[in-house]
Amino acid sequence: MDSSVTTTSIARGARPAPELTVVIPTYNERANIPLLVERLRKTLDGFEWEALFVDDNSRDGTSDAARAIGETDARVRCIRRIGRRGLSGACIEGMLATQARYVAVMDADLQHDETALVAMLEKLRSGDIDLVVASRHLSGGSDEVFSALRQKISRGSSAIARRVLGVSLSDPMSGFFMIRRTEFNALAPQLSSQGFKILVDIVASARGKLRIAEVPFVFRERQHGESKLDARVAIDFAALIVAKLTNDMVSFRFLMFCAVGLTGFGIHLAFLQVCAMQGLSFAKAQIVATLGAIAWNFVLNNALTYHDQRLTGWPFITGLIRFTLICSVGALSNVGIASWIYDYDSDWWHAGIAGAVMGAVWNYLVSSAIVWKQR
Ligand SMILES: Nc1nc2c(ncn2[C@@H]2O[C@H](COP(=O)(O)OP(=O)(O)OP(=O)(O)O)[C@@H](O)[C@H]2O)c(=O)[nH]1
Ligand SMILES: [Mg+2]
Structure with a gap:
């Protein structure tokens, strides 16, 4: 074989991109980082994967905790964003910063059952699916740790998303999903970086073009740290609905x-x-x-x-x-x-x-x- 072809096509020491990047948005989640990485190591043993934390300059040193692990395990990376806050924006930035074929998004607080990642990956590998959503509302899943009021709010906003945006998912409010990177990259320019509900935005922006599957998961208690959910999420959700209904014409x-x-x-x-x-x-x-x-x-x-x-x-x-x-x-x-x-x-x-x-x-x-x- 021509040696110049060999060196240009496969550079010496080249390491191919992992098959899966798990994007994990964080804000003050330091104590959860080592626990989550340990669980990912166990669950994804045998797969080519990486964890990409996207931290909005947390005061508790979350990004230092992630980088400290990354020093000895290059599968753990961190993007530190300064002067910016926002869950959707952090997820988008992380998802755009990977070469992996598949990209997952999950919370850092251990509420998302990481073992569902394997079932999600298998669905995408089958080739017939573009997006897999981990759902609390499928048989086998649950969100019983929520208070009755939060369950009502979650179900109410899911119903609005289904009816108003035509999103036919059992759990459109889920923040736990996996998507083909190429499909995500095509949709990225239409997504809003404000707000908390990136999945609804992705599905509504795709206008029926994504082949979607769901897998059940049981939502767990937060392990450490505090919830970042506040009344503002309702305003962000209304914003998303207005933007999608008006074809992004009215902000x-x-x-x-x-x-x-x-x-x-x-x-x-x-x-x-x-x-x-x-x-x-x-x-x-x-x-x-x-x-x-x-x-x-x-x-x-x-x-x-x-x-x-x-x-x-x-x-x-x-x-x-x-x-x-x-x-x-x-x-x-x-x-x-x-x-x-x-x-x-x-x-x-x-x-x-x-x-x-x-x-x-x-x-x-x-x-x-x-x-x-x-x-
Ligand atoms: N980068 C970044 N991450 C965020 C931001 N807000 C929340 N997160 C992360 O997003 C994930 C979900 O946030 P949570 O506060 O747990 O929201 P939730 O799971 O819907 O609500 P709880 O059930 O009350 O925990 C966590 O990993 C947070 O650290 C933000 O502004 N920027
Ligand atoms: Mg949480």
């Missing part, structure tokens, strides 16, 4: 920004009322009310609309100043555009609404680029 963030803007309008009127009662001139009252409403909008947008990028400390102050400047320009453009339209169409409402929409779009686009830009 939920924008709707949220507008909803906050409407509450700001109410605050503006309330300020005017208080200033009038204090005997201020209209011009002064208008300035106070505008600044009050802008500050209100900033605080609410920071807490809700941009929860995943919320500013604290000094960046909060500079963000407020920037937001005030941006909204002042937005208010001027609102008046300018409304007056310009009024010259052509003397309907107050048409001109007023067009001005308000332009102001809102300006405020949204510019503030998301300048105030809450991804760090």
